[in-house]
Structure formats: C-alpha cells, structure tokens
Amino acid sequence: MRAITDKQMEISIGRMLRVGVTISASIVFLGGLLYLRRPWGAAPDYSHFVAEPESLPGIMGALQGATHLNAESIIQLGILLLIATPITRVIFCVAGFARQKDRLYVLVSATVLVILIYSLFQGGR
C-alpha cells in the first residue's frame, strides 16, 4: 500500500463532498416537489416552535416515512445524508492518516469522529 500525499487526500475528499452534496440536494429537491403537490393549501404557521416528539426522525423513521412517499420524510432523509457527508470526510481522514502511518493524526481525526457520532446518536436526549 503506497502512502498518499496530503494533496491526494484532499482531492479525493473534495470529490466525495461534492458527490454527497449533489445526492442529498437531489433527494431534498424530490421531497420538495412532493411537498408542493398541493400548492394552494395554506402554509403552516412556523411563528411558534412546536416540539413534535412523534416526528423525531432518526434514520429508521426517515427511511420508513420515505418508503411511504411522505414528503417530509424524504426531505429529512436528504438532510441526514447531507449531515453524513462531512462525517464521511472525517472517516476519509482517519483512513488517509492511517495509510500515512501518522498515528497522532489518526488519533486526532478519530476523536473528531467520536464527537460527531456522539452528537448524532445522543443528541439532546
């Protein structure tokens, strides 16, 4: 296995980020089309925050709703993919630094990864 340079690492990360954003934006767009299928209905009132615990998405919830062609769930799925994009970037860095045998930076990027995963799965609960 040949060591990769920082530059090569950044190029592959940049490409991955662009693909991730394109896919998630496309899914959000499709969900948006479905969301607007009754365009003349009144817009919901967003002036007061309402916590809706039953609509807490989670990956499984969004997937389940999306298979029922629920517009909100499809948008949420796209947003979850978008959040996953920078997280994947950090995974790329862990792998890249491992190939460079840079132990210190494997540790540094793994720390960042743990913080991100903690936020996603522990978030606010």
Place this chain on the structure above:
Amino acid sequence: MSVLLFTSLIFLTSLFAGLLGALTGLGGGVVIVPVLVLLFKVDLRYAIGASLVSVIATSSGAAAAYVREGLSNIRIGMFLEIATTLGALLGAYLTARVSSHSIAILFGVVLLYSAYTSFRGRAQDTLATKQNHLAAKLKLYGTYPSLPTPEPYCAQHVPLGFGTMFGAGTLSGLLGIGSGAVKVLAMDQAMKLPFKVSTTTSNFMIGVTAAASAGIYLSRGYIEPGIAMPVMLGVLIGSLIGSKLLVKARVATLKVVFGLVIVLLGAEMIYSGVTGRI
C-alpha cells in the same frame, strides 16, 4: 399565504442570500436567520435549524473548488476541529437553555462583527515561521505556494487559537451559522497563518463543525423540512452561482451594500431581542 408562495419566497430570498454571501465572502447563513425571523416571522429555532443545514451544504459544495487551490491545511483543520466540534455540542446544548431574546441579541452582535471585519482593511501578510515546541509536536505547519519559492509557515499561539476555535464552535452551534469570521480570526490573527490558508481551511471546518450540532438540532425538532428544504436549496444554488461569478464581478461596491444590509439586520435583531419581540 399558500404553501407554494411561501416556499418560493423563502427559496428566492435564500438564493439571493447565498449569491451575495459567496460574492462578498461573508457566507449566506449569516443573513438568512434574521431575514427568516424578521421578514417571514419564522420562529428563531426553525430559522437557525434551516440555516445550519444550508451551512453544511455550502461548505461541502465549495470544498472541491478550494482543494484545487491547494492552500488549505488538512492537519491544522483537523486538529482545530476537536475544539470547534466540542464547542458546537455546547452551543447546541445551550440553545434549549438560553432565552430567544439573548440569542437574538448575540446574533445581532455577531452580524455587526462580521460587517466590521469585512470593512476593515487587511495588513500585509508576513509569514510567521518561528518554530515553537507545540506546533512542531502537533505538525501545525506547511508551505505557502508563493513565487519564486514556496514559503514555509508555522502556527503560533496554538492554545489561544484552539480556545478561540472552541468559541467559534459554540457560536456556530448556538446560532446555526458557520461563524467563518471567528474561525478566520483564530487562524489569521491568533495563529498567524497566511490569510488564504485561514479562509480555505476555515471553509473545510465549517461543515464538520455544523454537523456536530446538526444531530442535536434534529432530535430537538429544530430542522423543519418545510423551511429547511427551500433554504438549503436556495443558499446552495445561490452560492454556487456566486462562486462562478466571482472572477468577473466587481465586488467592492457590492461588499459595501451587503455590509450595510448586515449592519441593519444586526441592529434590528438586537432591538427585537431587547424589546422582547423575538
């Protein structure tokens, strides 16, 4: 207002914000929150949730272009992301405990600061090359591709930079913004990194920082699909157009106009927060 009209208006406003944000280098997220809150009467929490999503999208979308320039420093970015993600966790945690009034006032102050940094002229870069123990140990150095020979640089005042980054992360998590201005402040002013290295590395860090608070926002229900959808798509498309136009457009006048808009929005946010209207 019909769903179609409401969604279209938010989309167009976000497109415009993304376009101006990219052209002036101030980012679109910083104006989208006050506009949603003040103009569209959207609850502050929904506004910062939608803004945070758009911040992740633009940061990741712009990364490919920044990589081509080859100026960002992947190690410095990753090291400082420990600080920004921890700060982002704290910030997202605080959103549920701090009153909307205080968040609005703080938001206004950050807007005024962003405008101030964009108006202030920049001193000429003198690269700090002085080796120091901590930076050497953490490999916080690199070379800046200048002519005729690439110049080496080395990070100074590492603890100060790390601490400022923690603050930048907290602001990002609390306000749903990229807080690029504070990140650049930490790298450019505190760590004495070359300006271009600071701005491009900061862009990389913004997405990861925002992702750290996004999980908490999601579980709290701040990310409302009906608002996040038009904001994310609008800001993303606007900023992509903006970055394509950037080379051709004359941005000096635009920067002044946009700066004034930010000052007005900042003043209005502070006023609304103080009088308890937000």
